[in-house]
Amino acid sequence: MQSARASAHVLREVGSVKALVLVASLSLCMLPLLRGLGSITSRALSMASEVYAPGTHSAAFITCPNQTVALELARGIVQRKLAACVNIVPAIKSVYEWQGKIEEDDEVLLMIKTRSSKVPSLAEFVRSNHPYEVAEVISLPIEQGNPPYLKWIGDVVPEENTSTSSSS
Numbered sequence: 001m002q003s004a005r006a007s008a009h010v011l012r013e014v015g016s017v018k019a020l021v022l023v024a025s026l027s028l029c030m031l032p033l034l035r036g037l038g039s040i041t042s043r044a045l046s047m048a049s050e051v052y053a054p055g056t057h058s059a060a061f062i063t064c065p066n067q068t069v070a071l072e073l074a075r076g077i078v079q080r081k082l083a084a085c086v087n088i089v090p091a092i093k094s095v096y097e098w099q100g101k102i103e104e105d106d107e108v109l110l111m112i113k114t115r116s117s118k119v120p121s122l123a124e125f126v127r128s129n130h131p132y133e134v135a136e137v138i139s140l141p142i143e144q145g146n147p148p149y150l151k152w153i154g155d156v157v158p159e160e161n162t163s164t165s166s167s168s
């Protein structure tokens, strides 16, 4: 410690920055801790390539007339890997204008987690399998979340193949 303080004093005398003084004394007194920090840093760097990019996945919402339709759609969506997860939220009340008239309906809400690139295919599937003339399908990008959960969505839902040269 004595020599560390002495060398720090010399550094200060020759006009070095305060940070250098701090580093000099830290490196002598806290070497084991610094080693620990080093391994944490390298682990953080190796994880950086797997960091979630905001908007990669989306939450989508679909309203359904009842539980039967909701469950059938949810199963079809997950079976076709159009989403990793569908939550069925029962007993919602919807108030909306349709053909000039205010309607109040009991509905069921589907809350869907999928890749953002899958939303167009999801909307297409809903259009051809939903009883409504104009089915609600909207989506919002997922900004952040629990990294293992976000990774799981990507593992379950394959990347949408946009290439036209592939089979079928």
Ligand SMILES: *[C@@H]1O[C@H](CO)[C@@H](O)[C@H](O)[C@H]1NC(C)=O
Residues within 6 Å of the ligand: 065, 066, 068, 069, 131
């Ligand atoms: C659910 O909604 C569909 C489509 O509107 C309808 O055909 C079906 O009879 C309804 N089922 C029940 C149990 O209400």
